Amino acid sequence: MYASFFGLSKEPFSIAPDPRFLFMSEQHREALAHLLYGLGGGGGFVLLTGEVGAGKTTVCRCFLEQVPAHCRVAYIFNPKLSVAELLQTVCGEFGIPLPAQADSVKAHVDALNAFLLAGHAKGEQAVLVIDEAQSLSAEVLEQLRLLTNLETAERKLLQIILIGQPELREMVARPELEQLAQRIVARYHLGPLSLAETQQYIQHRLSVAGPSAPLPFSAAALARIHALSGGVPRRINLLADRALLGAYAQGQPRAERRTVQQAAQEVFGRGPALPVAWRWPALAGGVAVLLVLGAVGLLRKPAVPAPVVAAVTGTASQPGASAGGAAPALPGPAPASAPPLAGSAELGALWRAAPVPPATAWRELALRWNVAIGDGEPCAAAAQAQLACFRSGSGGLAVVRQLGRPGWITLRRPEGGSSAALLVALNDSQATLQAGGQTVSLSLATLAGLWPGDFATLWRLPPGWADSPDGGADPAARAWLEQGLLRAGIAAGPTLAERVRQFQRAQGLPPDGRAGPVTVMRLNRLAGVQEARLAGES
Structure with a gap:
């Protein structure tokens, strides 16, 4: 109903148990x-x-x-x-x-x-x-x-x-x-999701529904959703969906804290009564009531977890401490480190291949940028070809969809230990991996249990770019950044840092005003810079 208004291809908080929105904290x-x-x-x-x-x-x-x-x-x-x-x-x-x-x-x-x-x-x-x-x-x-x-x-x-x-x-x-x-x-x-995990959960679902759409929630609105939902995914879905509907009814490009509070009144019976003008006229005939009643059966879903990447440092934010947690320790080996059990024929083919070390994965990845980096330290060699390495510790599919490029991930092997695999394609239900000469397609649910959520990829350095979070003082780098912001619809006016913040807010990135790897990758993608693309992603 409101999806196209926010630049989304589908409603991100649907009550249907859709595997495309799988998220696991x-x-x-x-x-x-x-x-x-x-x-x-x-x-x-x-x-x-x-x-x-x-x-x-x-x-x-x-x-x-x-x-x-x-x-x-x-x-x-x-x-x-x-x-x-x-x-x-x-x-x-x-x-x-x-x-x-x-x-x-x-x-x-x-x-x-x-x-x-x-x-x-x-x-x-x-x-x-x-x-x-x-x-x-x-x-x-x-x-x-x-x-x-x-x-x-x-x-x-x-x-x-x-x-x-x-x-x-x-x-x-x-x-x-x-x-x-x-x-x-x-x-x-x-237990419930932490504030950071709630934000990551919402961002993940939005990135599936519209990878290039601006974030339709303010930071205050996200915090309020967490507070009112208690960090329970089903309640987050219900509240976020109603808040977007409210913002749409008001013609607002994003939901603010007040909109979330008003949505909570309708969904949970909390907060001030809603003014009649806030209700969208086309919901007459009881459609709004049906939406809310239908949402009570909200999916017990989803997932592939994942802390959102910190945009300027090339690292991932760590998940916040969550309420709940494990009960008393299990006997024997720690279950969190126990290798998953792989039962499918596809996984069997993957496990039969020898474990792939990270250095080999970097070299295979560089070939997708038409660069052969040879022996030696991979990232130093890639830098000679104007490529930089990027690593996210636990960003999961949210980061993968946000960046829209191939990269290598770590899989837990059934005999113990881990192995690198190239993630080369991703669609609504499956991911395609390459490792040791094998190509396999796994459901997103299967992948979620084998993969801790790390992601490593390459990004093309702009002209004159220095090893600093904002490209340094090189005139060519600043000119590239200015042009990229203009191309993205960020008009000239305030300081460059404030314009970068505007772009980051529109892209759902942490708005710190510094053009780090993720910000540059998003600008590169919008500018059509020739980089490897993840198959199946727009």
Whole structure:
């Protein structure tokens, strides 16, 4: 409805669970690592909890995409069942054939046990995932505990993952469920996003909806969205969407703090009543009400995380401390560093290739700029060809889409350690990587679990550019910057630093007034400078 007004190709805060908007913060990555760690825990329970809308289903979706091929998964999303109904559902999800008269708990348990033993003999692992697990009764939880007694001499046969709201933690802490609590091999609680992560989340969704569109929120509006939403992604979506609709109704190019406050009144019932003039006339007939009611079911999404890059230093801002965090430490190796389990054929081809060191990745990347940098330190060699290296520590897809150029990233290998891969193409649902002579396409959800969010690329230095955040005092560099700003629609007038700030605000960059690597890359892109482009990006 308002997308084209803000230069977007689609509404960035839609309630549809669109994988193109996948965003995973550091918390979501760590939660995913806990689930993957639990697969190697030899049976028992894995517990993932979080507030409504915190992104539990996002993590679960990424987990299911990475479950190895030898795992058989049963997924239950409506667990308000009796013991008998639960066992019937579990058998149905696993596709277990039952005898004609199998109408007792024992008959279902016997059939499940036979299925698990047959799978174990074939090298398979059974995983039962229960969403909304806070709805389970104590009786059903006890039956689930008994199912984890199904075992061979070497290992338990069933891994159970419970995903639910915070009250699930309270349930398993009850004295009568102590035996179940002792079988939890990994647990994690998803807290809200920090202010920095909230800004990164919003920027990421906007960059997917319109990579070149100006940021339609002021800094004060972003801070207010975080405060009113509590950092919960679903509430951020609902509030940001309503704020943009409000700005559109007023004909404003961006939402300000007051607009966000007014939107909160409509969405959450807080703040002053909205003046009638603020409501867009075309929403008559109840369309506004339908939008708000529809948004209550906001997706449990998304993600690929990612702190936004600091525009002038060539580094990435670090994520702020988040509320929540991990529960007590897990036994054994730290789950956050446990290598993800790769199950797809595409990943298998990638892992069969020898690990690619960063120096090799830089050289392969330089070839996309038609530059051969040879041996020696790659970035020093690239500088001889007027190219500079740029590194972002954890910017994720937000930075990749913002820069729109190929680069190399680090992937965690299943045997441990890491390997570089060139990210050469990106579309709405997949990323294409090259490494060790292999080219593979991965879903964005799969990539999110393998990649910590780093990104390294090259950028072309303007004429006379010096090694300083604003190009130095070279007249050619200043002239290039002046012309680039004029070309971008930033009229001459105030100081050069203020004009750079105007450009940075329009591009959704930190407005510090210094033309660093990201600012120059955006100017280069708008000017049509010949640089390598990421396939699939506009």
